[in-house]
Amino acid sequence: MRIIGPNVIGIFDAYSGVDTIFSPRYRQKRPDQGAIGFISQSGAFGAAVMDWAATQGIGVSKFISIGNRIDVDEVDMLKYLENDRETKAIAVYLEGAKRGRALFHMLRHVAKKKPVVLLKSGESSEAQHAISSHTGSLAGEAALYKGMLKQAGTIAALCSEDLFDLSNALAHQPLPRGDTIQVVTNGGGFGVLATDSIVKYGMKMAKPDRKTIEKIKSKIPAYASVANPMDLVGDADSERYKIALDAVMQDKNVSGVIVILLMQLSALETDIVNVLVSLKKRHEKPLLVCTTGGEFTAMHVRMLEKEGIPTYSSPKKAAHAMKALVEYSRTRKRLSI
Amino acid sequence: MRIIGPNVIGIFDAYSGVDTIFSPRYRQKRPDQGAIGFISQSGAFGAAVMDWAATQGIGVSKFISIGNRIDVDEVDMLKYLENDRETKAIAVYLEGAKRGRALFHMLRHVAKKKPVVLLKSGESSEAQHAISSHTGSLAGEAALYKGMLKQAGTIAALCSEDLFDLSNALAHQPLPRGDTIQVVTNGGGFGVLATDSIVKYGMKMAKPDRKTIEKIKSKIPAYASVANPMDLVGDADSERYKIALDAVMQDKNVSGVIVILLMQLSALETDIVNVLVSLKKRHEKPLLVCTTGGEFTAMHVRMLEKEGIPTYSSPKKAAHAMKALVEYSRTRKRLSI
Numbered sequence: 001m002r003i004i005g006p007n008v009i010g011i012f013d014a015y016s017g018v019d020t021i022f023s024p025r026y027r028q029k030r031p032d033q034g035a036i037g038f039i040s041q042s043g044a045f046g047a048a049v050m051d052w053a054a055t056q057g058i059g060v061s062k063f064i065s066i067g068n069r070i071d072v073d074e075v076d077m078l079k080y081l082e083n084d085r086e087t088k089a090i091a092v093y094l095e096g097a098k099r100g101r102a103l104f105h106m107l108r109h110v111a112k113k114k115p116v117v118l119l120k121s122g123e124s125s126e127a128q129h130a131i132s133s134h135t136g137s138l139a140g141e142a143a144l145y146k147g148m149l150k151q152a153g154t155i156a157a158l159c160s161e162d163l164f165d166l167s168n169a170l171a172h173q174p175l176p177r178g179d180t181i182q183v184v185t186n187g188g189g190f191g192v193l194a195t196d197s198i199v200k201y202g203m204k205m206a207k208p209d210r211k212t213i214e215k216i217k218s219k220i221p222a223y224a225s226v227a228n229p230m231d232l233v234g235d236a237d238s239e240r241y242k243i244a245l246d247a248v249m250q251d252k253n254v255s256g257v258i259v260i261l262l263m264q265l266s267a268l269e270t271d272i273v274n275v276l277v278s279l280k281k282r283h284e285k286p287l288l289v290c291t292t293g294g295e296f297t298a299m300h301v302r303m304l305e306k307e308g309i310p311t312y313s314s315p316k317k318a319a320h321a322m323k324a325l326v327e328y329s330r331t332r333k334r335l336s337i
Numbered sequence: 338m339r340i341i342g343p344n345v346i347g348i349f350d351a352y353s354g355v356d357t358i359f360s361p362r363y364r365q366k367r368p369d370q371g372a373i374g375f376i377s378q379s380g381a382f383g384a385a386v387m388d389w390a391a392t393q394g395i396g397v398s399k400f401i402s403i404g405n406r407i408d409v410d411e412v413d414m415l416k417y418l419e420n421d422r423e424t425k426a427i428a429v430y431l432e433g434a435k436r437g438r439a440l441f442h443m444l445r446h447v448a449k450k451k452p453v454v455l456l457k458s459g460e461s462s463e464a465q466h467a468i469s470s471h472t473g474s475l476a477g478e479a480a481l482y483k484g485m486l487k488q489a490g491t492i493a494a495l496c497s498e499d500l501f502d503l504s505n506a507l508a509h510q511p512l513p514r515g516d517t518i519q520v521v522t523n524g525g526g527f528g529v530l531a532t533d534s535i536v537k538y539g540m541k542m543a544k545p546d547r548k549t550i551e552k553i554k555s556k557i558p559a560y561a562s563v564a565n566p567m568d569l570v571g572d573a574d575s576e577r578y579k580i581a582l583d584a585v586m587q588d589k590n591v592s593g594v595i596v597i598l599l600m601q602l603s604a605l606e607t608d609i610v611n612v613l614v615s616l617k618k619r620h621e622k623p624l625l626v627c628t629t630g631g632e633f634t635a636m637h638v639r640m641l642e643k644e645g646i647p648t649y650s651s652p653k654k655a656a657h658a659m660k661a662l663v664e665y666s667r668t669r670k671r672l673s674i
Contacts, residue, residue, distance in 0.1 A: 028601040029631045042526025044571060047601040048629045052650075055631030095529060121529040124536035133562045134525030159653040160530055160629070188471030189379025192432060192458040193497055199461035225470045234381060264365040264384040292385045292497065294366045294392030313389075316496040 010043050010065035012050070015086055021063075023047055032306070034059015035171040036164065037087035039077045041066055041095045041135055049093075049164060057305035058168055061086035068135065073098045075106045082110045089171035091163050092118040096137025104148050111153035112335045115170040115328045119157035120145050153331035155324050162320065165312065169321035172308035173286040175329035176255035180206035181322055182248045183229035185260035186236040186268060190315055191229030194258055194290065197319035203326060205229075206254040212247045219243045234265045238272040245275070249283040256286040256325065258318050263297045273303045280309060286325050290318040347380050347402035349387070352423055358400075360384055369643070371396015372508040373501065374424035376414045378403055378432045378472055386430075386501060394642035395505055398423035405472065410435045412443045419447045426508035428500050429455040433474025441485050448490035449672045452507040452665045456494035457482050490668035492661050499657065502649065506658035509645035510623040512666035513592035517543035518659055519585045520566035522597035523573040523605060527652055528566030531595055531627065534656035540663060542566075543591040549584045556580045571602045575609040582612070586620040593623040593662065595655050600634045610640045617646060623662050627655040 011020045014033040021028065028047050031054040040046035043065040050063055061084060064077050074094060081087045090110065097103045110116055122128045123142040131137055149156055155170070157163040181198050183205075185191040198205060205228050216226050220240050225231040230248070232240050241259070248254050261272060280287060289304055289311040291297050301311045312318035348357045351370040358365065365384050368391040377383035380402040387400055398421060401414050411431060418424045427447065434440045447453055459465045460479040468474055486493055492507070494500040518535050520542075522528040535542060542565050553563050557577050562568040567585070569577050578596070585591050598609060617624060626641055626648040628634055638648045649655035 023601045023603060027603065027633045040526070042524065042529075044524030044599045044602060045526035045530075048524070048527070048599050048634075051601050051630035051634065055635075093526060095526070121526065121533055123533045126536055126542045127529050127532040130525075130529045130532050130564075130566050130568075133564065134529060134568065159534070160527070160651045161653075187379065187381030187385070188467075189377070189382035189430060189432070189458065190385070190497070192379075192464050192467045192471060193382075195464040195467050196458055196460045197496070199463055205463045227467075227470065229467050231467075231471065262381045262385050264360045264388050265381060266360060266364065293388035296364045297385075297388065298392075314497045316498075 010046065010063070012060070012063040014060050014062070021047065029054035031058060031060040033061070033086070035061060035086065035088035036167045037061045037081035037084060037090045038063045039066060039074055039081070039090065040093040041074070042093060043067070045093050045160070049160065053164055057302035058164060069098050075099055075102045078106045078110050078116070082113060088114065089167045090114060090116045091167040092116060093163065094118060094120050095122060095131045095135045096140055100140070104152055107149070107152035107154045108335070111331060115155060117155045117157050117163055117166045117170065117324070118149060119160065119163045120149070153335050155327060165317050165321050166324040168310040169286070169288060169325055170328060172310055173288065173325060174284050175332065176286050176325055177329070178255035179203040179326045180253060180255045182206040182208065182254045182257045183260065184232065184241065184244050184248065184257060185229055186232050186234060186265055187260060187262040188231050190260045190262065190290065191231050194260060194315035194319060195229055197316045201319050201323040203319070203323060208248055208251050209253050212251045216244050216247050235267045237267045238269055238275050241272060242275045245279055249279055249285050249287070254285070256322050258322060259287060259289050260315070261289055261291040261300070263291060263293055263300055270300065273300065273307070276304065276309050277307045280307070286322065288312060288318045288321055290315050347383065347400070349397070349400040351397050351399070358384065366391035368395060368397040370398070370423070372398060372423065372425035373504045374398045374418035374421060374427045375400045376403060376411055376418070376427065377430040378411070379430060380404070382430050382497070386497065390501055394639035395501060406435050412436055412439045415443045415447050415453070419450055425451065426504045427451060427453045428504040429453060430500060431455060431457050432459060432468045432472045433477055437477070441489055444486070444489035444491045445672070448668060452492060454492045454494050454500060454503045454507065454661070455486060456497065456500045457486070490672050492664060502654050502658050503661040505647040506623070506625060506662055507665060509647055510625065510662060511621045512669065513623050513662055514666070515592035516540040516663045517590060517592045519543040519545065519591045519594045520597065521569065521578065521581050521585065521594060522566055523569050523571060523602055524597060524599045525568050527597045527599065527627065528568050531597060531652035531656060532566055534653045538656050538660040540656070540660060545585055545588050546590050549588040553581050553584050572604045574604045575606055575612050578609060579612045582616055586616055586622050586624070591622070593659050595659060596624060596626050597652070598626055598628040598637070600628060600630055600637055607637065610637065610644070613641065613646050614644045617644070623659065625649060625655050625658055627652050
């Protein structure tokens with residue numbers, strides 16, 4: 001049994017400025033002040049995810065690499081982050097619990113107040129063996145964990161990228177009242193793919209009210225497809241998005257909106273950021289962005305993320321994050337009874 | 338039925354320089370000369386994916402947005418790319434086939450020579466409805482397509498990001514002889530996650546020969562974990578990777594290698610690129626890299642991609658790409674009988 005790397009406890013507090021991370025800043029950027037509290041049982045895992053988040057423009061409140069847990073463990077840290085004002089959602093990477101029963105109770109307790117997204121590795125016996133070499137933890141039965149986490153109202157991340165994808169939506173967006181999702185896009189293909197993903201994740205395509213459809217149709221070109229997915233087509237500018245989004249955000253048949261922005265198309269200018277920020281302020285309804293591309297897209301990703309509008313590089317990821325919002329909305333109702 | 342965007346046929350030939358894409362280059366970067374031939378039934382989808390690929394350093398041979406297919410369709414383009422010297426793997430985004438039977442025969446024919454990765458949208462009836470608005474295609478039964486593609490030896494992409502993730506591995510890496518995979522890492526957590534993903538994708542964790550293990554152990558610090566996953570731990574430099582990788586690449590028990598590079602850790606310098614390029618030249622065995630992070634990582638991603646070493650932002654994606662290599666290796670054997 002070797003416990004080398006994880007011996008070291010790393011702490012990063014974006015608000016107080018405490019930073020005990022060894023990696024130099026040219027290798028690992030530090031995230032801005034943000035709303036995600038992050039607990040990791042692997043230091044290098046934490047470093048890589050934080051570096052990614054910082055570059056995307058996603059902020060963090062506190063990061064704690066819990067090392068080999070001589071003094072404090074994930075249960076203590078969950079309790080701490082539960083009461084941390086800056087933390088709106090908690091992300092956890094865990095190889096094995098030190099105190100299983102206490103963890104379950106704490107997760108269930110915290111879930112009443114804040115969403116917790118947890119990535120538990122060690123699903124296979126091969127990985128469980130690897131865990132015993134890495135952190136010396138007992139990985140435990142994967143099925144047992146799965147049931148425990150579900151009962152506690154914890155949102156399961158299934159891979160490394162899920163962890164912040166889901167936490168980011170939960171930290172920044174309001175919870176939906178239902179599971180009827182509207183897609184608004186300037187590219188037909190991505191609209192179709194988003195539809196497939198929404199259905200796959202067990203949500204429903206919203207059926208906008210007839211009045212909503214008519215209102216939009218009266219204001220935008222007839223060649224756009226005002227339905228769901230709503231294809232504003234390739235020459236859509238920010239104004240067309242604004243008309244469409246303002247209407248669907250007000251529609252009671254719509255619980256949440258996935259906006260697809262393909263910045264490669266010339267009509268879409270940077271003022272789309274203002275449009276989305278203003279919508280976020282006016283409507284208490286989740287709005288997630290799907291956008292993919294190169295540098296020009298990356299610039300807009302950072303702008304949006306800094307305004308608390310989560311972005312996703314694929315329709316599937318956006319749908320998965322929306323599903324986490326739907327799931328946590330239900331969990332809150334269940335646990336508060 | 339509206340067929341607006343996809344009316345326009347877009348062509349990009351990285352070798353001849355032909356470029357009929359409307360999007361300006363500051364919005365959509367053009368990929369370098371490369372080995373992936375890309376056929377898309379959605380222009381905007383193609384634009385977004387190409388922009389992403391260009392920024393990653395992934396090259397393309399030809400890109401054809403087939404529009405509304407008045408003259409040529411996906412079957413013709415597959416035939417064309419089959420005989421295109423620069424194209425080593427073909428990526429296809431399809432909403433609905435124009436000539437189903439001809440497509441099946443062409444896919445099966447091409448698969449004997451070159452791998453084809455295909456993303457077929459329209460799994461749900463909701464998405465099928467959206468497709469009829471977008472390209473006016475008949476989406477067809479999802480289950481029917483699934484069976485057809487499998488029989489034809491086509492590799493299925495399940496989301497937008499899969500398409501180039503899988504094509505990239507198939508275009509640049511040799512096919513594995515079996516399905517036993519070795520993981521080499523400088524971060525324990527990512528090693529565990531890669532193990533979970535390898536098992537999930539139906540492959541096996543390789544059991545390196547005792548001699549391989551001993552050879553590596555004799556040359557690197559005792560606190561490293563020489564197993565599978567092989568955790569070279571946080572202070573691993575390029576030399577330690579070289580020793581480990583050179584040994585496992587020669588091991589007959591190992592069919593393919595996933596190398597995890599966490600560039601946040603200070604000991605790992607840029608000369609790791611040379612190590613991997615040199616290994617690629619000396620061994621006829623697939624090697625895929627998993628690396629995630631910010632700008633410093635992105636710089637290394639571009640270097641590796643330009644050398645034909647595919648990189649993945651998560652262990653799951655790397656394992657999925659390795660699975661595509663394993664699958665196509667089997668397909669080649671099956672179809673050549």
